[in-house]
Amino acid sequence: MNEDFEPKIVAFLCNWCAYMGADLAGTSRIQYPPNVRIIRMMCSGAVDPVYVIKPLLDGADGVLIGGCHPGDCHYQEGNYKARRRVAILKNILRKMGFDEERVWLRWISASEGQVFAETVTEMVEALKEKGPNPLRELWGT
Amino acid sequence: MKVQKFLEVKEGDTLATLRSFLQRLLEKEIVEALLVPLEAPSGDTVMPALVKEPAHLEKANPLAPVMPVNAARLVSSLTIGKPREKIGALLRSCEIRALIELVKLQQAHLENLMIIGIDCLGTYEVTDYAKLISEDRSPTMELVRGAKEGALSPHEGYQFRSACRICEYPIPQNAALTIGLLGVDGKMILIEAQEELAERLELIEGEAASREEAIKKLVEARIEERDRLFAQFRERVVDIPGLLAQFSTCIRCHNCTVACPICYCKECLFRTSTFEHESGRYLRWAQRKGAIQMPTDTLLFQLTRLNHMVTSCVGCGMCESACPSDIPLTTIFRAVGQEVQAMFDYLPGRSLEDELPLATFKEDELTELGGR
Numbered sequence: 001m002n003e004d005f006e007p008k009i010v011a012f013l014c015n016w017c018a019y020m021g022a023d024l025a026g027t028s029r030i031q032y033p034p035n036v037r038i039i040r041m042m043c044s045g046a047v048d049p050v051y052v053i054k055p056l057l058d059g060a061d062g063v064l065i066g067g068c069h070p071g072d073c074h075y076q077e078g079n080y081k082a083r084r085r086v087a088i089l090k091n092i093l094r095k096m097g098f099d100e101e102r103v104w105l106r107w108i109s110a111s112e113g114q115v116f117a118e119t120v121t122e123m124v125e126a127l128k129e130k131g132p133n134p135l136r137e138l139w140g141t
Numbered sequence: 142m143k144v145q146k147f148l149e150v151k152e153g154d155t156l157a158t159l160r161s162f163l164q165r166l167l168e169k170e171i172v173e174a175l176l177v178p179l180e181a182p183s184g185d186t187v188m189p190a191l192v193k194e195p196a197h198l199e200k201a202n203p204l205a206p207v208m209p210v211n212a213a214r215l216v217s218s219l220t221i222g223k224p225r226e227k228i229g230a231l232l233r234s235c236e237i238r239a240l241i242e243l244v245k246l247q248q249a250h251l252e253n254l255m256i257i258g259i260d261c262l263g264t265y266e267v268t269d270y271a272k273l274i275s276e277d278r279s280p281t282m283e284l285v286r287g288a289k290e291g292a293l294s295p296h297e298g299y300q301f302r303s304a305c306r307i308c309e310y311p312i313p314q315n316a317a318l319t320i321g322l323l324g325v326d327g328k329m330i331l332i333e334a335q336e337e338l339a340e341r342l343e344l345i346e347g348e349a350a351s352r353e354e355a356i357k358k359l360v361e362a363r364i365e366e367r368d369r370l371f372a373q374f375r376e377r378v379v380d381i382p383g384l385l386a387q388f389s390t391c392i393r394c395h396n397c398t399v400a401c402p403i404c405y406c407k408e409c410l411f412r413t414s415t416f417e418h419e420s421g422r423y424l425r426w427a428q429r430k431g432a433i434q435m436p437t438d439t440l441l442f443q444l445t446r447l448n449h450m451v452t453s454c455v456g457c458g459m460c461e462s463a464c465p466s467d468i469p470l471t472t473i474f475r476a477v478g479q480e481v482q483a484m485f486d487y488l489p490g491r492s493l494e495d496e497l498p499l500a501t502f503k504e505d506e507l508t509e510l511g512g513r
Binding site: 048049050053054057058059067069070071077079080081083084085086087088089091092095096097098105106107115118119122134135136137138139140141 | 378379380381383384385387389410426429430431432433434439440441444445447448449451452476477480481484485498499502503504506507510511512513
């Protein structure tokens with residue numbers, strides 16, 4: 001593992017649960033690594049695959065998609081649909097020779113500031129283990 | 142109940158017999174217009190045409206092994222505004238399957254539409270078909286002769302389109318009326334329809350004893366070729382260099398999008414100004430990576446299209462035929478699609494009853510995702 005390597009993570013968090021969880025982590029002063037760039041979405045179900053693929057091709061080391069726990073979606077079923085989309089996306093990435101484990105889907109509720117902080121910590125560790133996204137240095141994308 | 146009846150082939154001319162049968166559909170007002178491939182004035186291709194006047198069916202050639210367009214797209218145009226007249230659409234299996242997907246995507250309607258399916262004997266690329274005609278070959282009749290045995294070999298020195306070489310569905314499904322040639326004695330043409338409709342068509346009795354066997358033989362050969370291509374694909378695409386190699390020649394011309402019967406968005410993200418960046422951004426990206434490919438976003442386009450389309454891809458291969466850069470899109474979409482579709486036990490075009498995988502969900506599935 002390269003100790004100097006600091007992975008870059010792009011996170012798409014739903015407005016109602018995961019983003020609120022991240023907010024709570026902040027207001028509660030829970031420490032977590034600063035490697036994550038958060039983009040607020042209205043729903044995890046609104047995360048089109050293109051949003052996930054774009055940062056990966058541009059060299060982001062990981063993409064995190066955060067949504068409400070199953071059954072808790074503000075729009076009833078957006079997170080279930082997100083789950084199918086992510087399952088398909090990961091399958092396609094694997095089939096196309098890209099490391100699908102750089103894409104994480106996590107359910108984080110508005111009260112789970114701790115879970116958000118732990119998720120980011122775990123993800124940073126896992127990505128440090130993997131090393132940089134090879135596409136960061138490649139021009140042919 | 143569906144019944145199997147027959148048309149007698151007059152004077153050994155299968156095509157003429159079919160033409161007069163199609164004329165009968167219009168004359169008896171079973172349909173009021175017919176979407177069917179007509180031989181183009183140039184004679185070296187066929188194009189789908191919407192026919193009102195039976196005399197124009199003298200040029201109909203639904204057997205021609207060429208497919209300039211997946212006609213499901215045209216049926217979408219014809220039915221999206223709900224036609225007041227009954228339209229018959231003569232389609233191959235992949236066109237019907239694409240149409241079923243379009244109906245589920247709310248891009249086509251089945252009201253006032255009669256789907257007439259025809260056994261597909263395989264298709265050549267448009268340029269190959271034109272070349273065969275210019276060499277005075279008769280690509281249509283060569284294949285019709287082999288149909289009885291299910292032995293559909295392309296003309297020597299030519300190949301069918303790659304999608305056709307690996308197609309397991311030569312027989313149309315979900316059609317109100319099916320025209321069958323495979324495993325049928327050359328003196329007859331099989332017509333499958335509801336009893337009531339069949340009675341109006343003045344058909345004769347007969348039997349197609351070897352049909353199932355002929356279909357089985359053909360499909361088995363196709364599956365063998367398909368699995369060979371899939372295995373090659375899996376060997377080639379195992380890592381990032383393999384991924385880049387698949388799409389390295391893409392120039393993001395969007396021909397695949399235009400040719401795809403199912404890629405229906407009126408305003409595709411990739412055809413908006415989203416990807417027309419100001420020069421400073423290109424330069425900053427080039428600075429960061431050392432170099433960036435121009436045109437940009439080709440791989441993003443391909444992978445996104447794969448994500449958007451693969452659950453509904455019927456494998457008609459029009460994308461690959463339209464690609465100026467010879468990207469093996471048929472194999473990519475079919476190989477990736479096979480696995481993704483299997484995840485949801487979904488076969489595109491199989492049935493209107495199966496819900497689109499991305500439009501539905503189950504609460505208790507994929508539970509390995511989302512948790513810690």
